[in-house]
Each structure stands twice: as structure tokens, then as C-alpha cells.
Amino acid sequence: MTPSSALSPHARDSALAAMRAVDGQPELDVLVVGGGVTGAGTALDAVTRGLNTGLLEQRDLASGTSSRSSKLVHGGLRYLEMLDFGLVREALQERGLLFTRLAPHLVRPVPFLYPLTHRGWERPYIAAGLTIYDGMAMLGKYDAGVPRHKHLLRRQVARIAPDFKAETIVGAIQYWDCQVDDARLVVGLARTAAAHGAHVATRVKVTGFLREGERVVGVRALDLESQQELEVRARVVVNAAGVWTDEIQEMVGGRGALHVQASKGIHLVVPRDRIRSEAGFIVRTAISVLFVIPWGRHWIIGTTDTPWDLDKAHPAASRADIEYVLEHVNAILREPLDHDDVEGVYAGLRPLLSGESEPTSRISREHTVVTPVPGLVMIAGGKLTTYRVMGQDAVDAAAHSLRTTANLTIRDSITDRVPLIGAADWETRSNQRVLLSRRSGLHVARIDHLLGRYGGLVDDLLGLVAERPALGQPLEGAEDYLAAEVVYAVTHEGARHLDDVLTRRTRISIETFDRGLRAAPEVARLMAAELGWDPARTADEVDHYRRRVEAERQSQLMPTDQEADEARVSAPDIV
Numbered sequence: 022m023t024p025s026s027a028l029s030p031h032a033r034d035s036a037l038a039a040m041r042a043v044d045g046q047p048e049l050d051v052l053v054v055g056g057g058v059t060g061a062g063t064a065l066d067a068v069t070r071g072l073n074t075g076l077l078e079q080r081d082l083a084s085g086t087s088s089r090s091s092k093l094v095h096g097g098l099r100y101l102e103m104l105d106f107g108l109v110r111e112a113l114q115e116r117g118l119l120f121t122r123l124a125p126h127l128v129r130p131v132p133f134l135y136p137l138t139h140r141g142w143e144r145p146y147i148a149a150g151l152t153i154y155d156g157m158a159m160l161g162k163y164d165a166g167v168p169r170h171k172h173l174l175r176r177q178v179a180r181i182a183p184d185f186k187a188e189t190i191v192g193a194i195q196y197w198d199c200q201v202d203d204a205r206l207v208v209g210l211a212r213t214a215a216a217h218g219a220h221v222a223t224r225v226k227v228t229g230f231l232r233e234g235e236r237v238v239g240v241r242a243l244d245l246e247s248q249q250e251l252e253v254r255a256r257v258v259v260n261a262a263g264v265w266t267d268e269i270q271e272m273v274g275g276r277g278a279l280h281v282q283a284s285k286g287i288h289l290v291v292p293r294d295r296i297r298s299e300a301g302f303i304v305r306t307a308i309s310v311l312f313v314i315p316w317g318r319h320w321i322i323g324t325t326d327t328p329w330d331l332d333k334a335h336p337a338a339s340r341a342d343i344e345y346v347l348e349h350v351n352a353i354l355r356e357p358l359d360h361d362d363v364e365g366v367y368a369g370l371r372p373l374l375s376g377e378s379e380p381t382s383r384i385s386r387e388h389t390v391v392t393p394v395p396g397l398v399m400i401a402g403g404k405l406t407t408y409r410v411m412g413q414d415a416v417d418a419a420a421h422s423l424r425t426t427a428n429l430t431i432r433d434s435i436t437d438r439v440p441l442i443g444a445a446d447w448e449t450r451s452n453q454r455v456l457l458s459r460r461s462g463l464h465v466a467r468i469d470h471l472l473g474r475y476g477g478l479v480d481d482l483l484g485l486v487a488e489r490p491a492l493g494q495p496l497e498g499a500e501d502y503l504a505a506e507v508v509y510a511v512t513h514e515g516a517r518h519l520d521d522v523l524t525r526r527t528r529i530s531i532e533t534f535d536r537g538l539r540a541a542p543e544v545a546r547l548m549a550a551e552l553g554w555d556p557a558r559t560a561d562e563v564d565h566y567r568r569r570v571e572a573e574r575q576s577q578l579m580p581t582d583q584e585a586d587e588a589r590v591s592a593p594d595i596v
């Protein structure tokens with residue numbers, strides 16, 4: 022059977038059937054644990070080298086850190102200031118590759134203003150940094166894809182960003198980086214891996230390892246949808262569990278070399294019209310920087326950086342976090358933002374590496390690959406931008422094991438030449454946007470929105486609308502999205518619960534003041550028709566979502582992390 026990129030409910034069943042070991046058969050070459058950007062990137066790397074590959078994710082694709090980032094595909098000016106040139110160069114190279122070749126439909130260039138507040142030293146200092154930044158991008162292996170930085174005088178800044186406090190700004194430097202919808206990137210990676218033959222199943226939690234002596238030969242897992250246990254055998258298991266890495270290491274008796282410390286970062290989402298600026302901008306804080314990033318009809322503002330050792334599945338933003346962000350962004354704004362301007366809030370956990378005990382295995386300052394016991398590769402750290410390099414390094418480590426134990430010939434990574442699904446016809450379809458609008462009856466702005474989310478796969482969406490015209494209607498309460506996008510999320514993008522669609526396939530949960538409550542019943546109805554939910558089940562999905570929103574709202578009123586966590590965990594995930 023030809024592999025399909027569609028992550029439908031049927032495809033999940035087939036993937037589980039293909040992975041499930043009965044009498045020790047079949048055996049995968051590589052099983053990846055974790056469906057964040059690292060795991061999905063690793064699965065794509067493995068399958069495109071010719072390895073029989075599986076991926077298990079305990080909740081939804083990108084439900085961990087990989088849907089909660091600042092969504093920048095960037096070199097990281099901060100690392101430049103720390104003189105970590107290797108890391109910045111690697112990330113800038115990946116930025117160019119993603120933007121020009123691998124995911125041009127998902128990755129977008131964004132202009133940023135670096136506002137200058139001191140006369141004299143500041144302009145040459147920042148300009149020197151940005152010259153190196155741009156230079157590294159241009160001298161890399163791939164096209165930089167974005168323009169070089171340029172200097173702006175005070176009055177030019179006032180034209181671009183009239184809402185800046187004029188008295189604090191003496192000028193600015195404009196530079197370019199890129200952004201991506203992180204959750205959609207992960208779904209795109211997982212679908213591309215599936216299109217090349219990887220078996221992908223979400224809502225399957227790995228609970229232990231199968232061992233033969235020292236060696237890891239697979240995993241025990243629980244299908245959270247059916248509550249059935251299963252075994253999956255694999256020559257190598259690659260663990261890409263982000264902030265859950267230590268738990269996975271416990272399953273091999275704590276024999277790990279990686280220690281991941283979670284650090285919380287929160288973001289606020291506010292409507293675009295609350296800040297008049299044609300470009301994103303940076304606000305310096307005492308310890309780091311705050312990004313104010315254009316996001317469709319909104320701004321994303323963040324982030325914070327504080328240790329977190331509470332619930333990893335539901336990191337909660339406290340009132341103190343929100344006030345910290347508001348206070349810092351307000352330092353530069355003429356009209357301050359307040360709590361009433363906040364449409365959405367999200368919190369994520371950075372998987373920071375601490376005190377690893379195997380220095381030889383260290384691949385770069387940002388991510389690390391180790392092989393604590395034969396048959397098990399662990400990868401952690403890194404950033405969204407460098408997921409491809411991480412996947413490559415993880416599979417290189419797995420390849421070493423496969424060569425010695427299975428006598429397999431493993432090819433080098435080819436992911437720098439494997440575009441994500443949707444990339445192929447994106448440019449052609451973009452040129453045809455007016456034609457597509459005329460043919461479908463959808464407004465050109467709507468076609469642009471679809472192109473930016475699905476690329477060349479826009480044909481699938483328009484086909485759905487042609488077949489079922491009602492799906493061409495916007496969702497009530499979340500008019501930026503069409504009903505067709507909900508149906509497609511279920512039939513092609515692996516969405517299985519209401520939260521998957523409202524939070525990750527779309528961003529309705531952070532882009533509407535009611536956090537998606539008004540749209541929830543219609544979205545649930547559309548999903549129910551595809552997934553065969555009865556009215557009780559449909560109501561349960563809506564009820565769980567409501568309770569989640571309520572718990573998050575409560576947590577955001579709490580002064581401390583402890584209290585915010587207690588409020589948030591009061592609303593459990595749907596079982």
C-alpha cells in the first residue's frame with residue numbers, strides 16, 4: 022500500500038497494527054518516543070534514510086513545548102551576545118533552509134525593530150552584532166532568504182511605530198528574522214514522515230522498556246483511547262520526550278546521562294490594533310529580551326524565564342508572570358496595555374540540560390545526544406529552529422547501534438533536501454490566489470490564510486469546500502477559520518479531541534477574548550460527525566474544554582506559581 026500523509030483515525034489504527042509486536046514480530050528499526058518537533062524531526066530523518074520507523078506520542082502532536090514557543094525561526098541574538106557563534110551560525114543556516122527550501126509555506130520573514138535608547142555607544146554596538154548576524158546567514162550553506170539590517174533615525178521609527186514613547190527612543194535598527202506556527206510545523210513534519218512510510222500514533226503513552234539483558238529492544242505502551250496495553254519492538258528506541266526526559270530515564274533504572282530542568286516561559290496575545298507598529302520589536306529586560314511579534318491580526322508578547330517543577334503537562338501562567346510582561350512592554354509604549362487587552366495567554370517549558378555526565382557525547386551547547394544503554398538513544402535540549410540537526414544527530418547515534426547489531430548499511434541524513442508536505446505547489450498556488458478565489462467563491466484574503474497554513478495542500482481544503490459548500494463558512498466565534506479546517510484537522514492532521522483543534526490545529530484558544538468558548542460547540546459538532554461521537558461524548562468534549570478555560574483563567578489570577586498550578590490542575594485532561 023502506498024503510504025499516505027493523512028493522519029486520519031484509520032491511519033492511527035493501521036500505524037498501531039503495524040507497530041504492535043506479536044510473538045516478537047514485527048520489529049521496527051527505529052521507534053521515536055515523543056511527538057514534539059524533535060521527535061517528529063527525528064522520525065522524518067530516520068524514515069527518509071530508509072529505516073522502518075515508528076513514532077509514539079502520549080497526548081497530541083506538539084502538545085508539549087512545541088506549541089508554546091515564541092514561534093521564531095531565528096539564530097538568536099541573545100546567543101550572539103554570549104559569543105556562542107557556532108550555535109547562532111547553525112540556527113541561521115537552518116532558518117535559511119526552512120524558509121527557502123523545506124517549509125516556505127509555513128515560515129515567514131518578520132521585520133523587527135531594535136529600538137535604541139542611548140546616544141553614542143548603543144548604535145555601533147548593536148550594528149556590529151547585526152552585521153555578524155546577517156553575515157553568518159549570508160555566508161551559510163543555504164540562502165539567507167531575508168534582507169539585511171538597516172539603520173533608522175528617530176523620525177523614521179515614529180513613522181513605522183507611532184505608538185512608541187517618542188521621548189525614550191533615539192533611533193532604531195531594523196533587522197529580519199522568521200516565524201512559524203510551531204504546532205503546524207510539527208504536524209507538517211509528522212505528516213511528511215508518514216507520507217514516506219513512518220507509522221505515527223498519538224495518544225499512546227510509553228510506560229516502560231522491553232529489555233534483553235542490558236539492551237533495550239522496544240517499549241511497553243498504553244493506548245489512551247482504548248486503554249489497551251501494547252508492546253512495540255524496535256532495534257533502537259530514540260527518546261525525544263523534552264521535559265519528560267528524566268521520567269523516561271527512570272524507566273531504564275535512572276541510567277541516564279541527561280538531566281533536564283524545566284524553565285517556564287509565558288506569552289500574551291493581544292489584538293494587533295492595540296499597538297500601532299508595522300514591525301515587531303524587542304524590549305530589553307534586566308536578564309534577557311522581550312519579543313513583540315506580529316501574529317496575523319494579533320501580537321504575541323513574551324517571554325519569561327523562571328524555574329518550574331510543578332505539573333509538566335499544564336504549565337500555568339500566574340498573575341505575576343502576566344504583570345511582568347505587561348510592565349516591560351509598557352516601558353516602550355505611549356498607551357500602556359493592561360489585563361483587559363489580553364486575548365490569550367500560554368505557558369511553555371524549556372527543556373534545559375543540566376549537569377550531564379557524559380561530556381564526550383556532547384554535540385553542541387544547545388542539544389545533547391547520549392546512549393545510556395545499548396538500544397536506547399536520548400536526545401534533549403535544542404530549539405525549534407534546529408530540530409532538523411537534532412533529528413540528524415539522534416539518527417546518527419541510532420545508526421551506530423544499527424550498524425553494529427543489525428549489520429545494516431545506514432545512509433547519511435537527506436532531510437536538507439526533503440521539503441515538508443505542502444511546500445511543493447505552494448508557490449504556484451500563491452500565484453494563482455486570485456484564480457482560486459474566483460473558482461471557490463472564497464475571498465482572496467481567505468485564500469491567503471489557507472495558503473499560509475496548508476501551502477500547496479490548499480487544494481485539499483478547496484476540494485472539501487467544493488464537495489460540501491457548508492464547510493466554506495467561517496466558524497461562529499472564530500471567523501478567521503473555516504469549518505472545513507476543523508474537518509481536515511480530523512481527517513488529515515491527527516486531531517482527536519476538541520482541545521487539539523482549538524489549541525493547536527487552529528489557535529482559536531489564544532486568538533479570541535473568550536478563549537474559544539463560543540466556537541467550541543460548533544467545532545465539537547463538526548468533529549463529532551467525523552469521529553462518530555454521540556451527543557453525550559460531544560457534550561463531554563465541550564465540557565472539558567470549558568473547564569480547562571475556566572481553570573486557566575483562575576490560574577492567571579493567582580500571585581504565585583504554586584497557586585497557579587493548583588488552579589490549573591483542577592481541570593484534568595479528557596480520558
Ligand code: FAD
Binds near residue numbers: 406
Ligand atoms: P516537546 O515539544 O515537549 O515534545 C516532547 C513530547 O514527548 C511531548 O509531546 C510529550 O507529550 C511526549 N512524551 C513525553 N513522555 C512521553 C511518553 N512516556 N510517551 C509518549 N510520549 C511522551 N525555539 C526556537 O527555535 N524559537 C523560539 O522562538 C523559541 N521560543 C521558545 C519560547 C518558550 C517560552 C519556550 C518554552 C521554548 C522556546 N523555544 C524556541 C524552544 C523550543 O520550543 C523547544 O526547544 C522545542 O519545542 C522542544 O521540542 P521537543 O520535541 O524536544 O519537546
